[in-house]
Amino acid sequence: MPSSEKFRDYVLAQFKGELRVTPRKMMGEYIFYADGKIFGGIYDDRLLVKPVAAAKAMLPNAKLQLPYDGAKPMLRVTAEQIADNGLLVRLLNAMLPELPAVKKK
Known part of the structure; x- marks a missing residue:
């Protein structure tokens, strides 16, 4: 089932630009x-x-879930955590140094 644009917009709004x-x-x-x-x-x-060390530390009770069949597991961010836009911003700031740049094709 595809994800809704409404949910996407809600999550993006939580980052508050x-x-x-x-x-x-x-x-x-x-x-x-x-x-x-x-x-x-x-x-x-x-x-x-992505389940990088910073994300695991900030979301210690997060469950690993598959985004789709055959994918690597990722950490699920709960509805309560999404509603805490300060948490999302801190989480992303902590994760970014650990993430690789996208490979150029």
Whole structure:
């Protein structure tokens, strides 16, 4: 089931423009980029982020979930955590140094 634009817009609004977060629609889902790095996305109306050390430390109770069959597991950000836009901004700031740049084709 594709993710809704309404949920995508809600999640993006939680970042309040403090960081340059951009979505890219891909097969009905949304991949999220910041500073040219993929940090997560929306899959089946769930916000999932890459399980880097900083994300694991800030979301210690987060469950690993598959964004789609055959993918690597990612950490699920709960509805309560999404509503805390300060947390999302801190999470992204902590994650960015650990994420690789997107490879050029």
